[in-house]
Amino acid sequence: MAYGGVDVLHGVDLTVRRGEVFALLGPNGAGKTTTVEILEGFRRRSAGEVTVLGADPERGDDAWRGRVGLVLQSWRDHRRWRVGELLTHFASYHPDPRDPAELLALVGLVEQVGQRVERLSGGQRRRLDVALGIVGRPELLFLDEPTTGFDPRARHAFHRLVERLAREEGVTVLLTTHDLAEAERLADRIALLVGGRVRACGTPSELARRAAARAEVRWRAEDGTFRGERTDDPSRLVWDLHRNARGPIAELEVRRPTLEDTYLRMVHREETAVADEEVPA
Numbered sequence: 598m599a600y601g602g603v604d605v606l607h608g609v610d611l612t613v614r615r616g617e618v619f620a621l622l623g624p625n626g627a628g629k630t631t632t633v634e635i636l637e638g639f640r641r642r643s644a645g646e647v648t649v650l651g652a653d654p655e656r657g658d659d660a661w662r663g664r665v666g667l668v669l670q671s672w673r674d675h676r677r678w679r680v681g682e683l684l685t686h687f688a689s690y691h692p693d694p695r696d697p698a699e700l701l702a703l704v705g706l707v708e709q710v711g712q713r714v715e716r717l718s719g720g721q722r723r724r725l726d727v728a729l730g731i732v733g734r735p736e737l738l739f740l741d742e743p744t745t746g747f748d749p750r751a752r753h754a755f756h757r758l759v760e761r762l763a764r765e766e767g768v769t770v771l772l773t774t775h776d777l778a779e780a781e782r783l784a785d786r787i788a789l790l791v792g793g794r795v796r797a798c799g800t801p802s803e804l805a806r807r808a809a810a811r812a813e814v815r816w817r818a819e820d821g822t823f824r825g826e827r828t829d830d831p832s833r834l835v836w837d838l839h840r841n842a843r844g845p846i847a848e849l850e851v852r853r854p855t856l857e858d859t860y861l862r863m864v865h866r867e868e869t870a871v872a873d874e875e876v877p878a
């Protein structure tokens with residue numbers, strides 16, 4: 598994919614399975630939104646093949662569009678509408694919409710039903726975006742940074758909602774996010790995009806193994822100082838510590854690599870490799 602002759606996606610090859618939650622991760626400018634917009638049919642690709650729900654998104658008709666739900670990064674232009682009216686209006690486009698009142702309860706906007714969209718807070722607008730995205734009972738839901746601006750409680754409620762849509766209703770979800778804990782919690786599989794290329798793809802635990810990040814064991818030594826060691830085999834290290842200690846080990850802690858550790862290592866490694874590739878011979 599090129600913008601004005603500049604390639605921003607290079608040979609991106611992804612398959613999202615029906616019913617799975619798939620997260621696209623990557624640093625700013627990696628190409629996540631461009632990828633999602635191509636899949637949604639909003640952006641014309643300069644090369645390559647794309648099939649979404651059996652059709653090329655560039656030629657998706659109304660029936661195809663009705664099977665797809667979108668939660669976009671930028672707010673649409675309905676500032677003067679009232680929340681309940683807007684949702685009812687969007688529902689009227691779909692043959693079998695969700696009940697707007699139930700949906701408002703689901704996203705926690707019951708009290709805002711009569712409020713104008715322009716008066717909503719940032720997080721409340723995002724919740725409305727989510728409601729608009731699922732009002733038509735989509736088979737496939739695109740969530741582009743859906744929880745930006747959510748407070749922790751709204752984020753938690755949103756995660757439960759996505760889990761419910763995926764597990765109980767079989768909705769396929771493609772999510773982009775910068776919140777790694779969110780990806781780890783929600784995604785069946787994750788693709789890591791760096792510099793417009795897919796650099797890794799797999800379950801969160803597969804990615805952790807691939808990055809080979811090591812666990813960290815920390816404890817307070819007998820002289821009162823803190824010690825820490827990185828190891829592939831924390832169990833063996835803890836066993837050795839116990840054998841050599843005269844009593845219990847104070848403040849012993851084993852920290853497994855998180856998706857964040859993995860992500861930071863991979864992005865660093867890939868960006869360094871890309872920089873090396875770009876150095877002229």
Ligand SMILES: Nc1ncnc2c1ncn2[C@@H]1O[C@H](COP(=O)(O)OP(=O)(O)OP(=O)(O)O)[C@@H](O)[C@H]1O
Binds near residue numbers: 630
């Ligand atoms: N309309 C456009 N015209 C020209 N270049 C663009 C356009 N939109 C995006 N780009 C460029 O394409 C690259 C990928 O951008 P994209 O928005 O897809 O990244 P992203 O991974 O979604 O980033 P972010 O995490 O910041 O949202 C960037 O280098 C960006 O500058």
